[in-house]
Amino acid sequence: MRIIFMGTPKFALPTLQTLLSSVVGVITQPDRPQGRGYRLQPPVVKEVAFAAGIPVLQPQQVDTAESLSQILQLAPDLIVVVAYGQILPLKLLALPPKGCINLHASLLPRWRGAAPIERSIMHGDEITGVTTMYMSAGLDTGDIIMQEEEIITADDTAASLAERLAEKGADLVKRTVRAIIAGTAPRQPQDHSLATWAPPLTKEDAIVNWQQSANMVANQVRGLNPRPGATTFVAGDRLKIWQAKASNSTRAGQPGRILEVRAEDGIVVACGQGALLIEKVQPAGKRSMTAQSYACGYRVQPGDIWG
Numbered sequence: 001m002r003i004i005f006m007g008t009p010k011f012a013l014p015t016l017q018t019l020l021s022s023v024v025g026v027i028t029q030p031d032r033p034q035g036r037g038y039r040l041q042p043p044v045v046k047e048v049a050f051a052a053g054i055p056v057l058q059p060q061q062v063d064t065a066e067s068l069s070q071i072l073q074l075a076p077d078l079i080v081v082v083a084y085g086q087i088l089p090l091k092l093l094a095l096p097p098k099g100c101i102n103l104h105a106s107l108l109p110r111w112r113g114a115a116p117i118e119r120s121i122m123h124g125d126e127i128t129g130v131t132t133m134y135m136s137a138g139l140d141t142g143d144i145i146m147q148e149e150e151i152i153t154a155d156d157t158a159a160s161l162a163e164r165l166a167e168k169g170a171d172l173v174k175r176t177v178r179a180i181i182a183g184t185a186p187r188q189p190q191d192h193s194l195a196t197w198a199p200p201l202t203k204e205d206a207i208v209n210w211q212q213s214a215n216m217v218a219n220q221v222r223g224l225n226p227r228p229g230a231t232t233f234v235a236g237d238r239l240k241i242w243q244a245k246a247s248n249s250t251r252a253g254q255p256g257r258i259l260e261v262r263a264e265d266g267i268v269v270a271c272g273q274g275a276l277l278i279e280k281v282q283p284a285g286k287r288s289m290t291a292q293s294y295a296c297g298y299r300v301q302p303g304d305i306w307g
Helices: 010-022 044-051 065-073 116-122 158-182 214-223 291-297
Strands: 003-007 023-027 032-034 039-041 078-082 100-104 127-134 144-151 230-234 237-246 258-262 266-270 275-283
Touching (some): 003 010, 003 044, 010 023, 023 044, 078 158, 100 158, 214 230, 214 237, 275 291
Parallel strands (some): 003 023, 003 078, 078 100
Antiparallel strands (some): 032 039, 237 275, 258 266, 266 275
8 A cells, every 4th residue: 555644743743653664755734934033844744754764745735736746656545634734636635546534633523624622622522532534625524434532631731632632543544544455444424414613723712701611711721732822911911821720719700800819829810600720821921930920920919800
């Protein structure tokens, strides 16, 4: 089986490493400027492929005649896609004899789109999973091949959940490819009436709405860690909240009002329902720190209003 692998971020690595002996080419996004110096950095997938001596293509647009010609020259039997970052044209989907399959980080048809891990945590889901599917023209609408569930724990962040789903997804892809080779891969159409959507995160998604319940704000904090980070405003300055949970405080107040500054565990902020215990924050232009350190350094007092 000659496989072309298409993927870009860290999430794609376990699957690439699982398939490495069969991969004849890797397609990933172009190098991008990153960090404070905005230096060009290669995708992690590219680095692994280079180390294994596998040819790498990085087209700006994968749907050009030049890109399709280069892919055709690699003569793939199957294309495996994991978080590549571009919509594949129909000509490409029809190119390999065994088709194009995709690993998606949700139990489709729930959370179709670019941010399924973040959206599942922000929504308060208790169970998610991974899905392999045959790719079609629609966004994550293809027939399901296999699925595997994963529990979302109370302290999961997008980072911790993504790490587990990446490993579970790699195993699912391996089993899927074996089934395709054997001609036993199932094919189950999705129930489109059950679809929910996970669009890309926006700046508005990051802003904390203190009118929401403490549980919802805590889910937002977890779902946006490590990026872009849940954000509130303190005297006009941005403050990112990296770690928080619903508080056991019985006090109440205007949403966004500081109820308590605790030396032992953090800052308690009133929400529309309940209160939030904030444990780790990051002021604009500074490193992350405990809420206690922030409270001391920035003189946070009960009665202050955030938001």
